[in-house]
Amino acid sequence: MKRPKKMLWLSSMLFIAIASSCCYGQAQQQNHKNDVTQNTTSNDTLQTIKLDKVKVTWLCDNAEEKRMPISLFKDTPDSIISKLHLQDGLPASVSTFLVQTEGINILFDTGNGIADSQLFSNLSKTGLTVDDIRYIYLTHLHGDHIGGMLANGQPVFTNAEVYVSKTEYDAWINTPSNKNIQQKQVMEVYKDRLHLFTPGDTLPGHITSIDATGHTPGHTAYQKGKLLIIGDLIHGAALQIPYPEICASFDMDKTKAIQARKALLKLAKENHLVVAGMHLPAPGFKTNFNDLK
Numbered sequence: 001m002k003r004p005k006k007m008l009w010l011s012s013m014l015f016i017a018i019a020s021s022c023c024y025g026q027a028q029q030q031n032h033k034n035d036v037t038q039n040t041t042s043n044d045t046l047q048t049i050k051l052d053k054v055k056v057t058w059l060c061d062n063a064e065e066k067r068m069p070i071s072l073f074k075d076t077p078d079s080i081i082s083k084l085h086l087q088d089g090l091p092a093s094v095s096t097f098l099v100q101t102e103g104i105n106i107l108f109d110t111g112n113g114i115a116d117s118q119l120f121s122n123l124s125k126t127g128l129t130v131d132d133i134r135y136i137y138l139t140h141l142h143g144d145h146i147g148g149m150l151a152n153g154q155p156v157f158t159n160a161e162v163y164v165s166k167t168e169y170d171a172w173i174n175t176p177s178n179k180n181i182q183q184k185q186v187m188e189v190y191k192d193r194l195h196l197f198t199p200g201d202t203l204p205g206h207i208t209s210i211d212a213t214g215h216t217p218g219h220t221a222y223q224k225g226k227l228l229i230i231g232d233l234i235h236g237a238a239l240q241i242p243y244p245e246i247c248a249s250f251d252m253d254k255t256k257a258i259q260a261r262k263a264l265l266k267l268a269k270e271n272h273l274v275v276a277g278m279h280l281p282a283p284g285f286k287t288n289f290n291d292l293k
């Protein structure tokens with residue numbers, strides 16, 4: 001296992017050019033600065049945006065409509081549920097993101113890897129195969145993020161170097177547990193090309209890793225210029241952006257999860273970042289944080 005060098009992250013001027021490709025909806029093209037969601041239909045499963053010299057593609061993994069039930073957010077007052085009309089659940093997704101920069105292809109998380117997962121069909125629509133993925137950067141080791149890495153126990157990404165926070169790795173692998181069978185199997189299969197880093201380290205492609213601990217012990221966000229990939233910082237955007245103090249029951253350390261959510265949403269709002277989230281509703285991007293308190 002190797003460790004990457006630390007470097008300063010680069011900030012750049014925001015320029016978004018959207019080339020949208022849809023499974024069911026219309027292809028659309030536009031340039032704008034503030035809201036990449038406004039011209040996208042809910043049936044899209046693939047969308048590419050350009051931020052300066054970074055090309056990022058949302059690759060939807062879920063085939064069926066994904067909604068998070070309001071029961072996942074146990075601390076939500078009834079008054080907020082009715083005010084925001086959340087009784088029938090919150091629009092969400094299971095998403096991965098392909099970042100193409102400096103001539104390399106980086107995949108952030110790999111989805112569920114189940115029979116109807118769309119990651120691989122969506123990846124092929126970008127003109128790439130799994131063999132073209134040079135790096136996989138994991139936000140954390142839950143099954144809906146590492147499930148796509150194995151097929152029948154074999155590695156799916158034959159050429160990819162895999163990066164995960166050392167804290168996250170240690171928490172899952174070195175801690176006695178009967179709930180880490182999948183994590184152990186995936187990490188074992190990729191052990192010869194596994195890299196453990198400390199949040200703050202800069203990874204190949206000049207991607208900065210950011211501590212976002214709370215959802216899991218080593219949950220990690222990533223930034224390159226105006227792009228901020230937040231993993232599972234948010235499970236129900238309609239609720240947790242206006243009320244970031246509300247956790248999903250998946251958050252393992254609620255105090256730290258709230259701190260991370262507030263800090264990174266503030267960072268995004270103040271710096272006009274494009275946020276890419278693994279459970280944000282289609283198209284997986286969020287840029288408008290006017291509803292953030």
Ligand SMILES: [Zn+2]
Binds near residue numbers: 142144279
């Ligand atoms: Zn997840």
